[in-house]
Amino acid sequence: MDERDFSALVVYEDDARNFQRRICRKSVNELPAGDVLIQVKYSSLNYKDALSASGNRGVTKRYPHTPGVDAAGRIVESVDPAWQVGEEVICTGYDLGMNTSGGFGQYIRVPGSWIVRKPAGLTLLESMQIGTAGFTAAQCLLHLEHNSITPANGPILVTGATGGVGTVALLLLHMLGYEVTAVTGKDSEHEFLYAMGATTILTRQELLACREKQLLPIRWAGAIDTVGGDLLAAAIKSTGFDGVVTSCGNASSGDLPLTVYPFILRGVHLVGVYSANCPMTKRVLVWEKLAREWKLNELSRICRLIQLNQLDEEIQAMLAGRSKGRCVVDMEGVA
Ligand SMILES: NC(=O)c1ccc[n+]([C@@H]2O[C@H](COP(=O)([O-])OP(=O)(O)OC[C@H]3O[C@@H](n4cnc5c(N)ncnc54)[C@H](OP(=O)(O)O)[C@@H]3O)[C@@H](O)[C@H]2O)c1
Numbered sequence: 001m002d003e004r005d006f007s008a009l010v011v012y013e014d015d016a017r018n019f020q021r022r023i024c025r026k027s028v029n030e031l032p033a034g035d036v037l038i039q040v041k042y043s044s045l046n047y048k049d050a051l052s053a054s055g056n057r058g059v060t061k062r063y064p065h066t067p068g069v070d071a072a073g074r075i076v077e078s079v080d081p082a083w084q085v086g087e088e089v090i091c092t093g094y095d096l097g098m099n100t101s102g103g104f105g106q107y108i109r110v111p112g113s114w115i116v117r118k119p120a121g122l123t124l125l126e127s128m129q130i131g132t133a134g135f136t137a138a139q140c141l142l143h144l145e146h147n148s149i150t151p152a153n154g155p156i157l158v159t160g161a162t163g164g165v166g167t168v169a170l171l172l173l174h175m176l177g178y179e180v181t182a183v184t185g186k187d188s189e190h191e192f193l194y195a196m197g198a199t200t201i202l203t204r205q206e207l208l209a210c211r212e213k214q215l216l217p218i219r220w221a222g223a224i225d226t227v228g229g230d231l232l233a234a235a236i237k238s239t240g241f242d243g244v245v246t247s248c249g250n251a252s253s254g255d256l257p258l259t260v261y262p263f264i265l266r267g268v269h270l271v272g273v274y275s276a277n278c279p280m281t282k283r284v285l286v287w288e289k290l291a292r293e294w295k296l297n298e299l300s301r302i303c304r305l306i307q308l309n310q311l312d313e314e315i316q317a318m319l320a321g322r323s324k325g326r327c328v329v330d331m332e333g334v335a
Pocket residue numbers: 046047048132133136159160161162163164165166183184185186204226227231247248249250251252273274275276318321322323324325
């Protein structure tokens with residue numbers, strides 16, 4: 001019997017089917033079976049966590065539950081010979097934080113096949129400043145590169161630009177020399193977006209002008225879309241010949257109102273991006289890139305470090321579309 005107990009954010013469903021979030025003490029014995037027990041040093045807030053924390057059954061079926069699709073920490077027990085006690089590791093995606101107790105607890109227990117050795121070029125804090133959102137942005141960039149989209153091809157559009165995926169995408173694109181057009185609904189954040197590397201800023205309404213047309217004048221070589229719906233459709237309609245549009249999110253809508261004309265007349269590539277079940281080989285490659293040639297030295301400009309007891313207000317802001325940048329949770333500072 002393991003007597004260790006720890007703090008965790010727990011989401012409960014009450015008799016009236018309302019969801020409440022509380023910081024509770026849990027025992028390591030309550031964690032699911034798994035190969036590797038990890039003491040979590042940092043976690044980070046992603047959109048999926050906000051959904052899980054508010055009772056979205058598409059993400060989490062059973063409550064009480066501890067969300068947190070991201071965790072970085074140190075192995076304290078392992079029955080998997082591939083993993084040794086003391087190793088610093090990153091665990092993102094798979095079922096973590098969905099129906100497996102997640103990174104908003106000070107311990108997680110997971111299969112060894114879910115974890116990645118922290119690359120030498122990143123600290124645990126940096127890995128969570130990037131987190132699933134940044135890992136997803138990096139995958140989008142990988143698709144641009146694999147399809148030969150370079151800065152010479154023209155600007156890249158980023159939607160949901162002040163969000164977690166959007167801000168990391170901005171930093172990466174700017175560092176690699178791309179011109180970036182950022183789309184935002186936040187009039188108050190234009191200065192912030194310029195400082196993060198945007199060269200042009202559009203409001204959502206500006207991107208949606210003439211949305212009824214099947215094709216729009218060519219404006220960019222590619223796009224990183226995090227919101228879906230009409231904005232994604234407009235991005236595709238205004239992408240140039242052989243351009244690449246990545247779709248990773250649905251912050252606005254899961255719909256895609258579009259004809260085939262951007263594809264059959266301009267050869268636009270629409271590439272879907274998924275992170276939770278990203279294959280391990282690609283996962284390691286992306287983390288290594290983020291630790292070396294894509295190493296971001298300005299992550300602290302888009303991230304804030306919070307304590308577990310500040311998560312609730314961050315979750316509410318994210319659900320209301322008010323969040324900005326990335327939010328890292330210091331899991332060690334909790335009593
Ligand atoms: N496929 C994957 O594996 C994967 C991985 C990570 C995230 N995602 C998805 O990607 C999306 C973005 O994630 P995130 O971490 O960046 O979330 P986030 O930090 O909450 O940012 C989302 C941003 O989208 C914009 N937005 C919000 N509501 C909108 C609306 N109704 N219409 C248009 N724009 C809206 C806002 O930016 P502005 O105010 O600047 O417009 C907001 O800051 C989410 O849908 C998430 O589930 C998918």
